[in-house]
Amino acid sequence: MQLAALFHACRSPYAYPVGLEHLRIILKAARGDLAAAVCVHGDRYSWPPDLDRSTPMERLGDDGVHEYWGVTIPAPTRRIRYSIYVRGRDGDYAWLTEYGIAPRRPRRGFFEYPYIHRNDAFAQPEWLRYSVFYQIFPDRFCNGDPTNDPPNVAAWGTPPTGSNRMGGDLAGIRQKLDYLQDLGIGCIYLTPIFAAPSNHKYDTADDYRIDPQFGTEEELKALVKEAHGRGIRILLDAVFNHAGKEWFAFRDVIEKGKDSRYAGWFYDLHSFPVNPEVCNYETFANRIASMPKLDTGNPECRDYLLGVAEYWIRQADIDGWRLDVANEVDHRFWRAFRDRVKGVKPDAFILGEVWHNATDWLQGDQFDSVMNYPWRHATLAFLSGQLDAAEYDRLLCRMRFTYTSEMVRGLVNLLGSHDTPRVRTVLGSREKAAQAAVLLLTSEGVPMIYYGDEVGLEGKGDPDCRRCYPWDDPKQRDTELLSLYRRLIAIRKAFPWLNDGAWETFVADPVTGLFGFRRLPSPLAAPERPANEEGLYVVINNSSRGNAVTVPAGVGVHLVDLLEVEMLTGRVEGDRLELPPHGIAILAPATVAAAMNRKPGLDWKT
């Protein structure tokens, strides 16, 4: 047994409450090393051997290097003390405590979870479970009101540059709510809409004014109201890491120098006079003069920004904020932000832009979620052949245990955004784009579709990924892919446990490229679920050859394919699935399929 590989800490994501009377414990060990692991636990104010209970841990998966074991232990007094006993496949055994690895049962140094305090509970909005997100870059989605077009507007569909504008606006989004509702969208995330000189609006000039090129405050209110009427929520983009150079406070600083009452609102003004041409101040990234960095630790600046956050919730009834460059703003600011936002709208959603491990922002005191770019990386790497099926499976496993299960169910998965090349272009084929869609909509977490990806819109990196939605261009608009998205979203909505349910990989074959997994309601949520009677089987044939696989659905279970699209489909006979090159399938027992209002036993292809 590799003792040095044993890892546990009584900290998230290795120990965390599930509800108020259970504690989830995760242990990491060298892959293939452990025969058994047992959590020995009791109340912190009782001492061994009095009241200790032994609860076996379960092997949950491996990432190629490590294996993960877990257990959920009861904590009726909310105060938990525990140690972990491990037995290796080589017969060795050991005990883990906070004081290290011991050869015999410890009498002190236990891990302690002092108190499951309800005021520290991590609670995301319940509506996440039922929502598919849709990201819109407002200038490029739909031009609903040509009267507000900027003077130099380019024709719809012009190749994007860093500065051109296409005339998309709030009126356009409102006109397309039918489309989004039909698609099954539950939440729209708009990149910034406040007055700003650029086309992307990340260089805010006025946080209290809708950019006139997008419309008016009244139009935003109308959009939100109408969206709400259709069960669609609206998320706006908060750019609080930096301002734009036309922002009132920055203009004042340029004018008055160190005498400006706003001098303290900026993170570092290196010298005076402040001069954008010299860029003698701290900015977003390195020396981007148009985006001076804010000092969110300055109380006045902080209060101003919190006021903006509150204003648009109260004024327009928006449903939360996506936070731009969230990882470069101080944690103290985000704690105050959460208190302020949740104080106004308790089920508002707070989504941070963090491309890397975001554990420190997801402790319940700051964000509900982050944009899950690591998932994008893994999925595109798999479908483009940089990772084989086994490597992809392992990386997903590793990511899963990077976070708590509560964090994982809230992560917003995406295949692309305004900051990345588009999925269709990265993968280079509509078949692979379809496979990516299947993975997006059947994974744990919350799926977010970047506008246009559902019709296979192409786009290289910024600015090319910000092309106009091709409403009237059949060549750029893959309606079969759109049908697949529509069907996948319907499946997602029929089985909301796809958000937080269990995941069991049953094939991840580096040779054939087959990747198949079962999704099913979480055992935490429904512990008495009868084996093999629920759940979906998802299979991806990541190969240019046809492939067949046996689905472990149990004897006599009649499987049907829930997909209803022409492309990429296969044949299922009993528990045997045949898939064409780059084929896809979502199989379910007839009993489960019935939940989709399909007749049990119906063939997959109608």
Add this chain to the structure above:
Amino acid sequence: MQLAALFHACRSPYAYPVGLEHLRIILKAARGDLAAAVCVHGDRYSWPPDLDRSTPMERLGDDGVHEYWGVTIPAPTRRIRYSIYVRGRDGDYAWLTEYGIAPRRPRRGFFEYPYIHRNDAFAQPEWLRYSVFYQIFPDRFCNGDPTNDPPNVAAWGTPPTGSNRMGGDLAGIRQKLDYLQDLGIGCIYLTPIFAAPSNHKYDTADDYRIDPQFGTEEELKALVKEAHGRGIRILLDAVFNHAGKEWFAFRDVIEKGKDSRYAGWFYDLHSFPVNPEVCNYETFANRIASMPKLDTGNPECRDYLLGVAEYWIRQADIDGWRLDVANEVDHRFWRAFRDRVKGVKPDAFILGEVWHNATDWLQGDQFDSVMNYPWRHATLAFLSGQLDAAEYDRLLCRMRFTYTSEMVRGLVNLLGSHDTPRVRTVLGSREKAAQAAVLLLTSEGVPMIYYGDEVGLEGKGDPDCRRCYPWDDPKQRDTELLSLYRRLIAIRKAFPWLNDGAWETFVADPVTGLFGFRRLPSPLAAPERPANEEGLYVVINNSSRGNAVTVPAGVGVHLVDLLEVEMLTGRVEGDRLELPPHGIAILAPATVAAAMNRKPGLDWKT
């Protein structure tokens, strides 16, 4: 190379800022496994291979199972991206990133420390570096004013029970400030002094009133003022996890039941009427009826308690708070507490009672420090023979890397408290108590002496550990031990880098029991320090036999012993030290000893 043992996460305590332009990186590996580790780092907005720098990591120690490597990398832009290259002693190599362990140089998935934000910096009061703490249980330290004695006062020195009172008071502490100043104390921590029915006062009746048995608010003010005049700070004990049953709000709840406006101030009132005899409410620990648990998440209750914290700082100019049962109160409360307290007195000290790993409270947003009970466990286990010298050294190493170096220098080490048996009694001999004192006063962190330990006061567990200070009892008052403490504190104050300096163990022998280490200014603080020209050498002979050791002080260095006490001393000749059974020595080169105003070359024994 044991790949599964490699551990790094871009989170405290494995990655943390040192100042505002450096990042400290710590890597854990299987003991004996690595030949080299290199951190490859750059600005987050530049991409490889453009601007990456390679900085070798240094092997810092091992805990018997793991070894720790570390490096401090420059971060001039404050935004850091990095990976870690490791080469095993077996010739294997690998790269660590956030996405896992890779066989070749990664191009993505880097660890990212997004921004070293000054508003998130962890800053403890600077005065910690220079302070030795002294804990007083007020009823038992000194009876300075018999007129405030409770009616049933027991004679000074009566064996403690759970309920008897001895008449100690604030006036007594004030009378003994000469003694404490002469001893070298820099901060006094008083267990609770507010009105409460018990002798320990952890069952508060009135947070705004000094218990009449201890004195008056005026006497507290006078005590603090006089202490400040002597350079001594005063810390009070905040009992915010629970109240006492005579507390105004709890009396109201007993009287008015669910109609009480204070019903929400308590964590859980299971049924009404609230009845201490039935104990139908949540309490401290399990069903301790006299200590109903507070709901610090209730805004009114929270504000009341924060008001108490602020009041005594403003009113009596106290220097901070020790927080009782701090780990069972919610994190949100402590964040508000910190803001409130530091807002009133920026260099106030916040010391939590957390007996286990306290990382989650030491991120800069809550506590400055915790009482370091794990250090007590390790040290007493070593001196009482439950751990050998090598095991002790390894456990210290493990603890050191459980925290950041910033956290470690703030930890308040203790050999005992009102909640534990006394060190003299646990170790069973004055010689071992002296050794414990040497370790307490020469270790990293902040030493805290429990009143009476400096004269070898005996005491088993609570209540026996709360005996009266034996001012007039020569048999209970070991003046030789007191001289040692006085000398050790003088050494501590002469070399304030003992607080945060480096630690190099040079002997930890399981056979002879010798344990010796070198302390020296931190290389972070003084990177150009010439080798072997500074520092102290501390040696403990944890054996009932005499022992000799060679001190690695370099050729021609003349060592002297800084201790000036009769007991337990040894002989030093050149770099050779001979110690009697249970002997102790603190050796320094003559140049260093000069800092203590001793003539260089003077023999250790005056």
